[in-house]
Amino acid sequence: MPLQKYGWKAIAVGTGAVAGLATQRVIELVWTAVRGSRPPKVAADRNSPWAEAVSWAVATGIGVGVARLLAVRTAAVIWEAAAHAPPPEPGLGRSDSEAA
Numbered sequence: 192m193p194l195q196k197y198g199w200k201a202i203a204v205g206t207g208a209v210a211g212l213a214t215q216r217v218i219e220l221v222w223t224a225v226r227g228s229r230p231p232k233v234a235a236d237r238n239s240p241w242a243e244a245v246s247w248a249v250a251t252g253i254g255v256g257v258a259r260l261l262a263v264r265t266a267a268v269i270w271e272a273a274a275h276a277p278p279p280e281p282g283l284g285r286s287d288s289e290a291a
Contacts, residue, residue, distance in 0.1 A: 206262040214258035
């Protein structure tokens, strides 16, 4: 059983890392396309205007939240395909309505 938990954590961390890197790049590209300038390097920098800092914080917060959701769901699909069982983390298995 502990081996399954370590395997699950490895898959979850791997998909999370890939999703995080990709998300950061996409958010920066969209920001640059929409705003015409590069995003602030540090949103908490006192020299950054409030509107820009808050906008960047909201954009990255939403992006990271969605990326995490996609990463965990993708990890669960990979786990189920490889192990033919739901992931060991509670709540990530298929529900009865999805299995039908």
